[in-house]
Amino acid sequence: MFNFFYKRPYLLYSLIGAFFFLGIVALVTLPKNLFPDANRPQVIVITQVPGATAEVVASTVSKPIEEEIARLGLVRDISSINAANFSIVKAEFEYAKGLEAAAVDVANALSIAKSKLPKNANPAIYTAGDFTLPVDVVSLSPKDKSISLAEIRKVADSFIKPYLLSNPAIGNVEVFGGYQSAIDIKVNPIKAKKYGIDLDRLAKTISALNRDMPLGFVKSKNNFYTITWYGQKENVAKLKNLQIAPNVKLSDIADISWSYQKRSSGYMGNGKDAVALSIQRAPKGSVLTVSKATRAEIEKLKAQYPHINFEISDTQRDLIETANTNMLEALRDAIIFTLFVIMIFLGNRRALYAAALSIPMVFFSTMAIIWLMGGELNIVIYTAIILALGMLVDDAVVVLENIERHMNELHEDKQKAVIEGTKEVIQPIFAGTIATIAIMFPLMFVGDYPQHIFRPLIETLIIALLVSYFLSITFIPQLSLWLYRNGTEKSKIEKWFEKLYQNTIGRLINPYVAILKFSNGKWYVLRRMMLTMAVVLTLVLSVKNIMPTIGKDVMPPMDTGIIKAQIAFSANDTVDSAEQRLRPFLKWLHSQKWVRMSSVAFGTEPGVLSLGSGNLPAEATITINAVNRFDRNETIWQLEDVIRDKLSHIEGIKKNDVFDFGATALSSIKAPLNIRIKSPNWQILPPIAHEIEKNISDIKGLTSHSLSWDVDFTEITLDIDTAKALSYGLTPYQIALQLPLHGEVVSLGTALPSMNAQFVRLYLKGKYSSNIQTLKMLPIRGANGVEIPLSELAKISYKLTPAKIERDAMLYSLDIGAYRAKRPITHITDDANERLKKVNTDGVILSQEGDIKQLNDSFKRMIKAIGLGVALLLLTLIAIYRSVRLSIIMILVLPLSMIGAAWGMLLMDKPSCMPSMVGLLLLFGIIIKNAVLLIDFYQVHEAEGHTPFEAAVQSVRDRFRPVMMTAFGTIAGMIPIAMEWAVGLERLSPLADVAIGGLLIGTLLTLVYVPLYAYATERKKK
């Protein structure tokens, strides 16, 4: 290849130019993200079951759906959340399934399951994944009194949502916040009684208008019964004229108006009551494109609706833009550091120019190839490029140095020096590149989560390495022809740097040579053993003591500036009372200078996945966007403590979890520590869960803990005496329909027509408890027109039931979740397991479902990848060097670098994690290059006729400077990553910590032990 391109300089330059240009285009147009999409495909089935309780929903709706989905292929987990009136079934599939295939399969399963579901249940399918997270959340609130929130909701549903959806750049728009339109029918009870009309008859007549419309009954303060009918505006006139009885129209006994339904969901954006528009991207879309389009449309909408206030209350855009900008700055800094190192170690301005020119070429060519392959830009890709810097500079310098050596020492002329010099180093450079690729290659196929996160990194690295190899044997020789056009003379600055080097680092050669000489002295066997033992002992002691101390994480916690809080008030509370209690807190929040926006979503709305989704009406998810960590003094964990303290002062707050966005590795993991108990019988779960929670409450490092559901919702049970009821000509169902006459009933527990059950359940809002007494005397009209008080027909009592029940893997499940600041997951989970031994868990299946599950799986895979990588490397080396002995020596030196890796992690306060494992792999890849070059020169010297010992010493002398330069160059390049100079790098910095620590120690040790063993194990005579 060298010869081919050497003879065709124009072809070379045009090729480089083309890639350069493509690279610039790529940098501008590639979709940008924070981390690669790593969430598995999820399909969610939401079913509305009007009037059913959590228990009924779980057993009649979720169970059949789960059973059908369980039969599908590649299903990883099926879980469900069941609350009054709705069921949410989540099916998580393996990566291999793919989103479209998953959705189709679930749709088919559902069509089979539909026949087993109750008649009025309507399931709907949604796909979920990384694209579910809203790109932007726009908060709509009234600017003045001329428009109300209910009207804004109508406008949002009917006009704004379709308008935004018509823009092809926007994926999906979800509207959230309650106030859904409905027709209010306020019945005057006196008038109704006058005509002898009861609610039962009314309900039947109205239902006849449209079979599928659900009805809700509520009594308001002034004794009017309100029936809410979810119909269309046009029907108001129709309803007014509806004949209820001969000569009686509905408008005679009721006021009918177009209004909104009683709320089971709510939204507050930036502290104001609002309606939220959640903008999502399409599954493979780019966040920034969608966000730009959205904001442009919002500007247009602002002009169209002058009375509505449009604000952004949550966004991904800032984080991604900041991260990308930070990374480009980090790249710039890495380049500067690397070039500086070259100058110090080489004192050669031509090398500097060569490196400075090759860096942008490699960068843009890599960008171009990523773009051609259809990738995206994220922190992982940028990190890969920064990592590649050190390595690629190395290639260029090696070639250049050798050409110079040919000119200086061998006194060849320019052309010959270039040709001979390059040819000489093609093999070692190629070997080094192949060796590094070989060790990293298995990581691309490690499978599952690690593969999704790190494959882009390895791919980018491999591309960068190959491009760098190509450039170093084609471009650098051409460039040297120009660089050395005036000979190899050094300038004054260069000479000054050279002197600096010789007087400082250059002197370190002597100790090395001294050690080698030491190992060849008297009783050399003993000496060599001593040296070996020393280093092995250090390795063992370091690893044994440090690894357990630093613990393990999947990915270390990062400070993105986005804080999430999950709060809950009493299960019997309403959205309105919850909002009222939260307002003072939000006022305080927005007065803090580190807060930029806040978004609070109460309750659940059918069909909305990005907000709420599984929350009860008085439960809320709060998302707070703080300024990025470079603009404030406090860490995100300190801010979380402040917020948690403030929230704890609110009256009646039951759950108060505050944690950082991205606290878990995947969005399907509910909490960092998540203990799950499962059983076919849900009643036994809550007491055991309380016991577990009590026991884990003293684990260090936790910030909060809570149960995912509990039996703490008060409902009123009517035990209907069916015999007595029938003696009056009534069925339990007919009694149920007459109930709302005097109480505030939110939903009836027996709207399912097939139910002949005795138990009827009522959910009462507000002053519910006074109404149980009211219910006692409630007149129920029997078949013969006789009125009987309810307490004659039924025994009324209170009961505590769950407001929400969860299921997982076909059993009922309850999660005890706990959040942490930065303590490693393995330590927390080990503590939890210790304490769990004291809890009696008979009858339930207990499992750890937090980060630990993913951690164990990922670590296993990573270790396998490392093992395979090393094996592959060994075989590659044997092939290149045609010597098993030498190859084994090179491999054996690799673990020595782990000493530095371990200390690096300890001193930088990082746990073992997936990035650190990748760092280990990279470390090996870099160290091996040095070993390769050492051995190469050793073989060359041996071939020249030196003794093994002399060859060893000479190779050290030859390679000391370049090895040092490579090591420090790579370290310099990794400094921005290790120092976390970009948002999000806290997750990847262990990679740099491992690499830097390992390189420092490893390089020093390689220079001693590789030559030592090379000559010591030589069978030839010394």
Added chain:
Amino acid sequence: MKNIIRVLIILVVIALLVIGGIKAVKDKRAKEAALPPAKTYTIKVKTIKVEPKDITLTLPILAIVENDSDVKISSKVAERVESINKSRGQKVKKGEVLVKLDSRDVNSKILALKSKIFSMQINLNNLQTIHKRSKQLLKVDGVSVEQFEKEASSIASLKAQIASLKAGLAELYALKTYTVLKSPIDGVVSKLFVSVGDMAMPGKPLMQISSPKGAYIVVRVPSDINAKSLIFKNKEYPLTPLDNTFNSLNEYRTPHIEDNLTEGQRVDGKLVVYKGKGILLPNDLILNRDAQEYIVLANGKKGEGFKISPVAQGQEGVVVKDTRIADKDIVSEKPDILLKLLSGAPLEIIK
């Protein structure tokens, strides 16, 4: 010398590294051990204080209005209805004419009797005149004693006949009153059973007059509820049991209520189920658990469960007699918060 120094330096450096390393590991372990566990926050609650006082507990009830002063106007005579002077819904005063029946029959009977009495009276007069003469004649023995006594007995029997006819006439006059029916009370014509031309029969009601003064309220209450009185339109009325059941419900009635009530009307009222001294606890702060009722007392930072046995329950709350809870802080929060306090969560009272 140089060698020894060099060796010493190397040893010192190694020693420093080892000590530094051990310290770093120890520091990290200490830092982790010093991490605090999750903070236990106090739950902020509101409390109330209660005192013994006079309490009235009520339950809302739908009652029915009945009227016992309704008069049904009926006739004793079987006559045709000639005119109806007051229509349905009209107000009537005591003494006003309501219905007129056909009185011609009675009138002619009266006439006949009158004339018969008249003729008999004339007869009598004649006989009396004769008798007078006979008496004078008897003195002069002009007539026989027998004739004189015969005349006397004829006069007597004629007097008796006239008297009985007069009695008969009085009866007819009485009957005549039944052809003009007047209202015995002030009221409203609430029901009309006949029309003009119908035949009125003795005992068959012709119309009903309802008096507003006669209305009272009847409540029907399940046997397990003790009804003491009824509050209607903010006035309290005592309830008298009727010792009668209606579809197995006990019936009670109030005394007469003057308030424009119509019979059959359904009214909202409040049934008083308890009246007396005691402590009233609002329903909101009672926790029902395993069929027992509890309240939670705030004692410093802890919530203590206190079993209560209500003596009565109404829509205002429940009444307990246990004075131990007077002057204590009772937690006023939703049941699941109370449950959390009972399971040990610390609390903090807020105003």
